[in-house]
Amino acid sequence: MLRTITAAVGAVLLSTLAACGGGDGAAAPGGAAQGDDRITMGFSQVGAESGWRTANTKSIQEAAAAAGVELKFSDAQQKQENQIKAIRSFIQQKVDVIAFSPVVETGWDTVLLEAKRADIPVILTDRAIDSEDTSLYKTFLGSDFVEEGRKAGQWVVDNTQGAVTVVELQGTTGAAPAIDRKTGFEEVIAARPDIKIVATQSGDFTRSGGKQVMEAFLKSTPDIDVVYAHNDDMGLGAIEAIKAAGKKPGTDIKIVTVDAVKDGMTALANGEINFIVECNPLLGEQLMDLAAKVVAGEEVPARVVTEETTFTPEQAKAVLPERQY
Numbered sequence: 001m002l003r004t005i006t007a008a009v010g011a012v013l014l015s016t017l018a019a020c021g022g023g024d025g026a027a028a029p030g031g032a033a034q035g036d037d038r039i040t041m042g043f044s045q046v047g048a049e050s051g052w053r054t055a056n057t058k059s060i061q062e063a064a065a066a067a068g069v070e071l072k073f074s075d076a077q078q079k080q081e082n083q084i085k086a087i088r089s090f091i092q093q094k095v096d097v098i099a100f101s102p103v104v105e106t107g108w109d110t111v112l113l114e115a116k117r118a119d120i121p122v123i124l125t126d127r128a129i130d131s132e133d134t135s136l137y138k139t140f141l142g143s144d145f146v147e148e149g150r151k152a153g154q155w156v157v158d159n160t161q162g163a164v165t166v167v168e169l170q171g172t173t174g175a176a177p178a179i180d181r182k183t184g185f186e187e188v189i190a191a192r193p194d195i196k197i198v199a200t201q202s203g204d205f206t207r208s209g210g211k212q213v214m215e216a217f218l219k220s221t222p223d224i225d226v227v228y229a230h231n232d233d234m235g236l237g238a239i240e241a242i243k244a245a246g247k248k249p250g251t252d253i254k255i256v257t258v259d260a261v262k263d264g265m266t267a268l269a270n271g272e273i274n275f276i277v278e279c280n281p282l283l284g285e286q287l288m289d290l291a292a293k294v295v296a297g298e299e300v301p302a303r304v305v306t307e308e309t310t311f312t313p314e315q316a317k318a319v320l321p322e323r324q325y
């Protein structure tokens with residue numbers, strides 16, 4: 001009897017230690033490192049700031065389950081220090097591969113050097129980092145955000161005449177999509193000096209942020225012609241502010257956004273948004289494929305660009321019934 005109880009307690013202890021990755025800092029190795037075929041991936045997500053992010057998280061979790069990858073998922077709540085902590089914890093746990101979507105572009109070299117020294121490959125997904133040392137990561141999977149900004153700018157150039165007043169709702173300050181979407185947009189509208197960005201501020205990629213900043217813009221800036229929002233959620237927040245100010249979104253003030261999530265596409269189909277540039281969040285499958293190759297020591301391309309399109313209201317109506325996210 002005593003022997004049975006001792007054995008049972010021992011088994012529970014062992015499985016608890018394995019699940020915790022070694023609570024005393026003595027790290028439990030990841031699957032491939034343990035000699036079985038299961039890959040352990042540490043994934044640090046930006047947060048849950050937008051519909052896009054929710055769809056991205058779901059895609060990664062589902063793809064990991066389908067590929068038999070053990071996923072250690074950590075939500076950074078839009079804070080770089082949380083992502084750095086998570087990456088250090090993944091290193092301690094000796095995961096096979098680390099993937100993350102960096103909340104901002106800069107400040108990663110130290111922690112990524114720690115991962116490199118621990119011989120753990122890193123994959124950037126969705127957002128890039130700004131570092132001269134490209135040996136700190138194996139590949140970057142995600143959208144071309146500059147191109148997205150260009151597409152948004154081109155719509156404004158092609159669909160407006162004469163003097164045009166634009167207000168810009170920027171994404172999170174220092175984040176790759178905020179920097180690049182601004183760059184691409186400005187590059188294209190430069191062809192039309194009568195299109196002017198008269199106000200620009202971060203709404204942090206959130207609906208509430210977009211609403212708040214738009215309320216301020218409506219008070220400070222008379223005669224806004226166009227809102228350029230770096231994502232759907234901020235555009236949807238702007239719609240609420242425009243309606244509250246007694247104006248008609250999509251008619252009195254044109255709205256161009258990026259993402260094409262269901263809520264954004266519904267507003268586009270209803271005529272409250274005028275144009276959406278797609279940013280595809282369904283990166284899970286590609287990420288798991290790249291992870292398997294990287295862990296196996298195979299070569300992978302340094303950059304994998306996501307394929308994306310744009311949507312007019314008519315196109316939104318056509319694709320909405322099939323839209324996954």
Ligand code: AHR
Nearest residue numbers: 049050052177205231279
């Ligand atoms: O990095 C992708 C961007 O982050 C999406 O456009 C936005 O919705 C999200 O918060």
